[in-house]
Amino acid sequence: MSVTRPAGFRAAGVTAGLKASGAPDVALVVNDGPDHHGAAVFTSNRVEAAPVTWSRQVVADGRVDAVVLNSGGANACTGAQGFADTHRTAEHVAEVLGASAGDVVVCSTGLIGELLPMERLLAGVDAAAASLADDGGPAAATAIMTTDTVSKQAQVERDGWSVGGMAKGAGMLAPALATMLVVVTTDAVVEADALDDVLRAATAATFDRIDSDGCQSTNDTVVLLASGASGVTASAGDLAEAVSEVCASLARQLIADAEGAHHDIAIKIRSAATEADALEVGRAIARNNLFKCAVFGNDPNWGRVLAAVGTTRAAFDPHQLDVSINGVQVCRAGGVGEDRSLVDLTGREVHVLVDLHAGAESATVWTNDLTHDYVHENSAYSS
Amino acid sequence: MSVTRPAGFRAAGVTAGLKASGAPDVALVVNDGPDHHGAAVFTSNRVEAAPVTWSRQVVADGRVDAVVLNSGGANACTGAQGFADTHRTAEHVAEVLGASAGDVVVCSTGLIGELLPMERLLAGVDAAAASLADDGGPAAATAIMTTDTVSKQAQVERDGWSVGGMAKGAGMLAPALATMLVVVTTDAVVEADALDDVLRAATAATFDRIDSDGCQSTNDTVVLLASGASGVTASAGDLAEAVSEVCASLARQLIADAEGAHHDIAIKIRSAATEADALEVGRAIARNNLFKCAVFGNDPNWGRVLAAVGTTRAAFDPHQLDVSINGVQVCRAGGVGEDRSLVDLTGREVHVLVDLHAGAESATVWTNDLTHDYVHENSAYSS
Structure with a gap:
């Protein structure tokens, strides 16, 4: 299930030691193609974390080969060193996967204002790459949790293709997104140009309409990846419907697990x-x-x-x-x-x-x- | 001290039984003149309580003879009956004081969505009128308290004239005012036309800049009354400075007593x-x-x-x-x-x-x- 339900994706989640708790904290999602279409939406907070600044550039050309995500540190308000660390993370992922750093989306979540322990993080990337699996979605979904008490995953089936997704975030949910990292995948064959519109329509009607505490994060990212591995073509309308369904499920799960909520x-x-x-x-x-x-x-x-x-x-x-x-x-x-x-x-x-x-x-x-x-x-x- | 520090004002605070606690709950402030200038600012909440709707009309002509205030019920979201009750309260005050209802400002604070027990309230008005005193300010300040733990009063002295004030409100403070009732008095001789500007400038720099919990009330009212009883003329600039000083003191007192606050x-x-x-x-x-x-x-x-x-x-x-x-x-x-x-x-x-x-x-x-x-x-x- 999760992001590895659609064909053409592998994922992994490992413990790199970023969290004091020893819980998993590095996740990797890889699109093996044949298509490598990608789109993303980001927090509208003007104080944005280094990985957001980086990933905006990555998705600008519509190609994404992989997404690396870490919990245990947001890499926000960390200045030039923070951006260099994000860049280095993408370079490392690219090297391990034989891809280009410019096609690697980076997401981070955790405390603001502290640098990431880079040696541990890069070792975690190596470990994640070594454990990439066709059924690695749940492990990846677990590795991105922070104060979440349960992992959030969703999938919908269509005629010959599917959409899967994972999310984290259990507190700072707000319009224009939240302390929320989401990866959505599909194996449908779609026009690369359509992906951005599909994602924006889906998030506007789902994640943008959950608002747990009115606070807007510096790191929110929602990525949509399309592998085309099913060989089945989906119209933009059909894809939009399926992606919205997955996003709606994930959004509802986020509200259900919001920090300290009783209702x-x-x-x-x-x-x-x-x-x-x-x-x-x-x-x-x-x-x-x-x-x-x-x-x-x-x-x-x-x-x-x-x-x-x-x-x-x-x-x-x-x-x-x-x-x-x-x-x-x-x-x-x-x-x-x-x-x-x-x-x-x-x-x-x-x-x-x-x-x-x-x-x-x-x-x-x-x-x-x-x-x-x-x-x-x-x-x-x-x- | 308080609203009765300036000459020309009497006030009272009594227990009418609107509060289950038996604490004082009806206050009256009367301007004995010779001037009866008045101005007010109100909540910008579009769902405004009946007394706000009423009092906007009262101050439109710049004359205010008295302010009647009750705690123990906001008379908000109470429909036509609520407005009729406010009207009846003003009529009753006018009758007792020998004034016109159209010159009586009404303020209410407490739970939204419930009608006031009118017989008790009107009996309270009678009792308040009977106990009006030159030193009644502190009693009035006590009678308008809701979740306040202390009464809020302030005064400043100028050369031959003074400004006094009282306030209540300990929670829903927000820009464009709060669950906050404030009466400010002065015995300076001032141009009637200047009063509105003086009050708006003072509130914009004080009450509008305290925001305890971001929530905006349906009942906020700040009234400024000028009796001219000192016989000393004050310029609009001098009055504005003195009124701002009183408002700043009251605003700081409100924050210091906000519901449940530790900082x-x-x-x-x-x-x-x-x-x-x-x-x-x-x-x-x-x-x-x-x-x-x-x-x-x-x-x-x-x-x-x-x-x-x-x-x-x-x-x-x-x-x-x-x-x-x-x-x-x-x-x-x-x-x-x-x-x-x-x-x-x-x-x-x-x-x-x-x-x-x-x-x-x-x-x-x-x-x-x-x-x-x-x-x-x-x-x-x-x-």
């Missing part, structure tokens, strides 16, 4: 004038700490939902807003609706529905509650 | 291209949950500061950013600076200095850390 919250905005309005409102609610604390406390505090909606520029009349929480319409026409004590928030999944009564568009944003465990995980340890 | 954090942005850039960057850091958790954990995690700066549109080069925390330059030129272990975060006050190296403007935003106590206060109880 996964789906915020659906309907009857918006525009999709952009729906997204703005959804994100405003997703980032409202008071609302997120209320959900943690199993309190259907719809007033906090309205207060968040009111901070946006979306089209709506405050006296027309309806809010339902887990199916109970606790706010009707901007005022008190059904009895809030009817709302059951004891389950993990919470559904908030806001009706703007302003149009026909809708969108759903996923987030998490704000809990003691979140504060603990992000205050007791550096990350 | 008060001053984020100074310097060498910005514009003041707007400095404010945008300061607010982005102030709203970054990961940074706020790190401060709670006494962790000088400058990487989280940079990651927050990177989300803004301000002018800067990521490789030029410097960050100092409590005087230690932990980040230099976008990379590792002085040893972070030199930073002492055990005190209540934390000073973060970010140098954008992009111009000559600067601004300071105050916020709080994100703590277990914040989560507890906002999840265990409705508010």
Whole structure:
């Protein structure tokens, strides 16, 4: 399963000693072709890590032969030495695989502001290259975990081809991506030019709509690789659908494993004038700490939902807003609706529905509650 | 002291039974003139409480005779009945005082989405009117407290005139105001037309630059009243300075008493291209949950500061950013600076200095850390 489900890919995950815990921390995904199409999207944070700066250049020509990923260090805010280290990592991977460094995407995740222990990392690359396998996807998915408690993998089957994927990231999820590394693979035969559009459409509707804590990482990267090894041609539309399905599954898994979360919250905005309005409102609610604390406390505090909606520029009349929480319409026409004590928030999944009564568009944003465990995980340890 | 320090004002605070705790919950501030100039600024939240809608109309003509304030209920998201209740409250105050309802500002704070117990509130107004006193400021300041642990009062003396103020609000502080009610009084003789500008300038530089948890309330109101009772004329510039001083003191008191906070954090942005850039960057850091958790954990995690700066549109080069925390330059030129272990975060006050190296403007935003106590206060109880 995972990134090695599609034909033409090998992967590996090994322990290089970057993590004090001794858990696996270096992963390698190799595209054996015959095609070597690649596309990627990156964090929109202007303070970007060295591997992001490097990998933007790699994918510019549409060819990617391999992706090397490490946990245990983000290589962000590490200056010229950090970039040199990323370059050296790509050179090393290229040498071991007989490829060009310019076709090697590099991803890193972990603490910001510290240099990577390069000798260990390069030895880890050697070990990963030596253990590359057709069924190495799960090992790779495990090696990219940081505070994740489970590895995230997904795959979908189509007629003669497939799409597989892996992801890590369990906290700093935010629009325009997250502390999130994702590799998606396919063995479909596709136009190289189509890959970038396919990936952007898929991430816009999935990863860009999960927002665990509103914080945006310096390292987020989502890579899509196409090997063509199935020999079966897929239309851009069919590929987009399959890639979106894998991305949606991975995004849902990320929310389900967010740092310290007790609830996964789906915020659906309907009857918006525009999709952009729906997204703005959804994100405003997703980032409202008071609302997120209320959900943690199993309190259907719809007033906090309205207060968040009111901070946006979306089209709506405050006296027309309806809010339902887990199916109970606790706010009707901007005022008190059904009895809030009817709302059951004891389950993990919470559904908030806001009706703007302003149009026909809708969108759903996923987030998490704000809990003691979140504060603990992000205050007791550096990350 | 407080709002009754300037001549021409009486105030009172009484227990009307709106709060289950039995603490004081209705306050009245009366301007006995000879002038009755008034101005106010309100929340920019589009979901505004009934008293905000009412009071906007009251101050439109520049005359305010009295301010009635209640804790124990926000009267927000309460529909037509809520507005009628606010209207009735103003009518009742006017009747008792022999004034016009159209000159009575109404302020409410407490839980959203519930109607006020009007009979108790109106009886409270009667009791407050009966106990109006020249030294009633402290009682009024106490009666507007919600989760505040101490009352907030301030005053400054000038040559023959003074400015006094009181505030409540200990959580939802945010730019464009907060769950915050503020009344500021002066006995200076001033042009009625100047009052609005004076107040807007003062709040823009004080209350608008405190942001405890990024959440914006439905009820925020800051009222400035001028009685002219000192007989001493003040220029708009002198009054603006004095009002700003009182507002700055009250704002600092609000941050010091924010819900569950363990640290008060001053984020100074310097060498910005514009003041707007400095404010945008300061607010982005102030709203970054990961940074706020790190401060709670006494962790000088400058990487989280940079990651927050990177989300803004301000002018800067990521490789030029410097960050100092409590005087230690932990980040230099976008990379590792002085040893972070030199930073002492055990005190209540934390000073973060970010140098954008992009111009000559600067601004300071105050916020709080994100703590277990914040989560507890906002999840265990409705508010």
